[in-house]
Amino acid sequence: MKPVSRSCPGPASLAFSVRRVRLARMALLAVPFTLWLAGCSKPAPVAEVPREVVVLQAQERAGTQPLHLPAEVQSRYVTSLSFRVAGQLVERRVHLGDVVRKGQILARLDPADADQNAASARAELAAARQHLDAAEKQLQRDTAQAAEQLISAQQLEQSQDAHAAALSQWKAAQARAAVAGNQRDYTTLVAQHDGVISTEQANTGDVLSPGQPVYSLAWSGAVDVVTDVADRQLAGLQPGVAADVTLAALPGKTWKGRVREVSPAADPQSRTYRVKVTLEQPDASVRLGMTGEVTITPSNTTQTQVLLLPATALFHQGDKPAVWVVGADGKLVLRPVTVAAYGERSISLSQGVAASDKVVVQGVHTLTVGEKVKPVAPLHAEDFAL
Incomplete structure (x- = not known):
């Protein structure tokens, strides 16, 4: 068997293998270095995209714009009905919304104690009457006997004193x-006027104290349309100012009226002033509790132009009203304004903005001063109709 012969590589082949190993090592060393360089490099800057904001331009209107205020029909006179004596309520004959007439019995207290007191008082009165009759007869006898000098003057004086x-x-x-009889009569609650029961404030079985309300009675007849205004809306509101009233339950009808009363002080809770409008020609279709709108034109309004904006545009700067305006450079500016009047869906501005200003009308609570924005028109313009 012949031995296998192995040939050794030549010098050229050996040099080529060495170079290839070195290149492989250098490639392996270059990978982490490349990754390190990539981690240290800064990312390419991303262009800032301006935020879109919905803007509108203010509408010019004359300064004589009337006030449009929510209102409710109420009775001019409302009285609280209560018993003048204490007792247990045993009967209620009317309920909420019932129409009552003057003199009608509304409720009764348990009359047992009052009847006993009245009976006792009548018995005492009868006894006193008997005693008086006896004293009168004795005085007549003594007077006749004294005239004949049959008794002494002292005895006559005693009869006179008795x-x-x-x-x-x-x-x-x-x-x-009489008092006991009145107390017995007071156990029956009687309507003092024609009207409608507007509230119930006691239940059968309750033990009531004198003066504790049982019902509230809204008188029939004269009614008022009642609304509330802010202090800045008081200018020009005084008794006699004309007003128009519309009611949601009676569409298509308008009633003429006049301001009858303006409250001299603000409500301690709402800080608004109560205004009462009386209708010039009310009719039977106007019912208590109906709601609607009263339009009042203040008497001292001027012809100064005002600018109208949706109420959603109003923001604040501290405790002062303000609006967001998009500047010429596309940045937001918070501009203080003077509000001439507040409407149901709009505000009237007398100072602070111009008709050409682009005012943000949506999302005003999420904006910041100097923010770069892109003004856009409302998608549904009817949502911001003034």
Whole structure:
């Protein structure tokens, strides 16, 4: 068997292999270095995209714009009905919304104690009457006998004193009987006026104290349309100012009226002023509790132009009203304004903005001063109709 012969590589082949190993090592060393360089390099800057904001331009209107205010029909006179004596409520004959007439019985207290007191007072009155009659007869007899000098003057004086005392006791008993009779009558609650029961404030079985309300009675007849205004809306509001009233339940009809009363002080809770409008020609279709809108034109309004914006544009700067305006450079500016009047869906500005200004009307609570924005028109313009 012949041995296998192995040939050794030549010098050229060996040099080529060495170079290839070195290149492979250098490639392996270059990978982490390349990754390190990539980690240290800064990312390419991304262009800032301006935020889109919905803007509108203010509409010019005359300064004589009337006030459009929500209102409710209420009775001009509302009284609280209560018993004048204490007792347990045993009967209620009317309920919420019932129409009542003057003199109608509305409710009753348990009359047992009042009946007993009245009976006792009548018995005392009868006894006093008997005592007075006896004193009168005795005085007549003594007077006749004194005229014939059959009795002394002292005895006559005693009869006269006894008669006077009996007369006083009878008068006192008569007064007590009258009071007891009144107390018995007070256990029945009677309507003092025609009207409608507007509230119920006690239930059958309740033990009531004198003066505790049982019902509220809204008088029939004169009604008022009641609304509330802010202090800045008071200018020009005074009794006699003309007003127009529309009611949601009676569409297509308008009633003429006049301001009858403006509250001299603000409500401690809402800080608004109550204004009452009386209708010039009310009719039976106007019912208590109906809601609607009253339009009042203040008497001292001027012809100064005002600018109208949606109420959603209003923001604040501290405790002052302000709006966001998009400047010429596309940045937001918070500009203080003077509000001439507040409407149901709009505000009237007398100072602070111009008709050419682009005012942000949506999302005003999420903006910051100097923010770069892109003004766009409303997608649904009817949502911002003034």
